[in-house]
Amino acid sequence: MKFPLLLLVAASFSFAQWGGGGGKSLNDYKKESVSGRDIHVYAPSNLAPKSPLLISCHGMDQDPNYQQSNTHWEAVADTAGFVVVYPRGGTGMSTWDISGDKDTKWVVQIIEQMVKEYDIDQKRVYLSGFSMGGMFTYHAMSKIADKIAAFAPTSGTNVMGASKAMRPVPIIHPHGTSDDVLNYSQVEGFIKNYRDQFHCPSQAEVQNNYPNSENRATMYTWGPCDEGVYIKHLKLEGRGHSPSKADVSDIWNFVKQYSLDGASITPSIEVPTNRDSVFNGSFSDSLKLAGWTLQQHSGEGSLKLTEGKAEINVTKTGTNAYDVQMIQNGVHYEKGQSYKVTFDAYASVARTLEVNIEKDTDPWTSYLGEAKTFDLGTEKKNFEILFTMNEATDENGRVSFNAGLATGSVFIDNVVLSKVEGTLGLAKNVRVLAGERTLSVYDMNGAFICNLKGVRVNDVQSKLNSMKLEKGLYVVKNGSFSRIYSVK
Template structure:
């Protein structure tokens, strides 16, 4: 019926974590004549009228376990909000009655009395059975909760949504969850999509975030809902019954906060969620080459002993390289999903500068192993402290690749480096310095088959041909280059 085996099977390997860290403290409330306990985290000097997040543990778990798993403290410190981790009685939640609904209401009132929290910005979240309780709270106290964020949990029995208002939801779930079935959870979330009167069509971003090519996560968004809310599904491929904090994919707590913070019961001082940026795949031009608002579509990769940070700042991409390895590619900013057509000519251009004189290697290559380069040779540029424009042209001589990549390889030196205005464009015809209008060659010295190298007038090696005489050289060269401009040929010695 529910697709779940045993919520208690999750091993509590971390259940013995320390009870207090930072400003976290244990607190108790009397609710319906019973003492109820919780952990409270409040940033030092927290101001009044700040949000409250209540996050509930799974079955057979407790507040310290959930606090350690979700790691909300640094997020709360930065964004300035209070987090409460309540303890369920007997490590479980009343997901059918009012016992724990009353507990949540008491927590909200207590946090208002102690910290003056903004009652219009209360958000409820939970893992596993705590996720089930999040949905139950949405039904029973929708007028007190601005948004919910269940993780790997949905209600037993599939109760119909019954909130007093459209409810913003971000639901996170691993596709390989063998405790709470992923597909069943998705089907239940879609009942809320219908309840909230959202558009039946959705937008899918895969991978998510779009600039993290190795991410196992994907994001499905239903918008155009009542009251301008959204419903989001964060799916994590291959993830089991776990609260994901995988830096290669998504930090669940970050994603929850970045969603719920956009909602308030009264709509005051809240802007609608920023529409997710969708990076098109199989594209024949660079996406976000101007780094106008973020580094979306770009991926900084570090290999070996290299150490660097990088991000979009002031409309430019800025590296800060603190350690290099033995190869240029060990500090590498890439953009993949580029479509390169066989025989097509392209031009790559970009602006760059550095904190001190240095070189920058640029490559166009396969995105996957063996990462074969599509250039005759990798391009190297001498950068100075002034921003200048650099460019090069190349012909795609390999088979068409719909997922190639442009790579800026900055592992040659430490220090700062800045990029901007990165462009990849098709050339309508070959460059002027390449072609057969003024054929120049060194005639073969014998009638035996010989290898010749073909160069553009800029000295770039364009390819090699096999021929026995001048006429064959001309014929073969025309297969390598296009009929415009000039080139020269020399035999290989």
């Protein structure tokens, strides 16, 4: 067992120069001592009582500075509202005790100190770690699973072997396929030990092309297992042996669902009203179907999230297309303003889909003159509607996708409503591109992120997707122009 640990030492030297970039540094954290050992603590300025705690452990012969500069947990904490701790490993090589209880007892002391100082919720403490820190995360399942609600080991299959967990625990394990320190070939068998312990389903739900800002990714999900827990594995194509801020939002969105008392702690999502954009048009992994509802009249169907897309499944047709419809209201349409609506769509079999921009109450006035019908095939295509709002300003209009005339599934993604310059009339098939301009990007707390120079409004989404931003919502502004975009 000593040989793999020596490999970890060598690897830590070779990767120690790589930095995460952006965000805050460890200097923005408070350095504290717990039983004579250093920890670095970050608490958002508006932290509420009984907020969660996440502990992130570095790899062998690394330190909190390396772990923080690559993961930037504070960026998620500022939005989600929780305390972050980066602890320093023990001994001269900054290792973790992955066979005894020295460090697990120390983690319990850290939790107790955070309770005293920040009034954190002891039922919502989460442990994550990279490399040997990931090994320690697995080891902690056998020692302090009564103190930790969920676990997120990264690139950290334990060289000591799989431990016997104290209880069925939620696990998310990101790992790169090009990891030359803890080889990816070990991952499936190692995770299977815990799947077997927790009596998980043998077959995983597989989400291909899972959104990740750095690597092509696949998410594997097993569950529900014993006590309703899930195990997830994020496979990262081409990723080597390094922690990354590209994964922390996925980790948080998984662990935050769990509490030691089993209570649901996922906060409700507030959809803004009177907005001049579509909310959650990309059906992000964090927002899922938030902002969208299914209405059934004389037809029947269901609405669910399928591989990051909205799926309308019609089981009984109606008299009209709108008898089974997916809608979003709360949209502001200004009289005299021209707009463009774009979306991606395809179907389980060739069929039509009706789309309308309309009043949300009787008499359901169509601002397109009449609803538009599109021919769908089984391959994804992009569709566009251009129109000018000629009716009185509507502060609670809606966009409707009407699928009630045929059974089967329709898949919809990347729904975008944007303003365009000039008057187009009613749904004319004309392309009008806004001129290039400098746009400012902010997070949902109003913090400035960057400027986009020489970018057309219609190209903002693709530009944001190409940047290494945390997953979530961003506000893009220029003068009176203001729009919310989602980055997956």
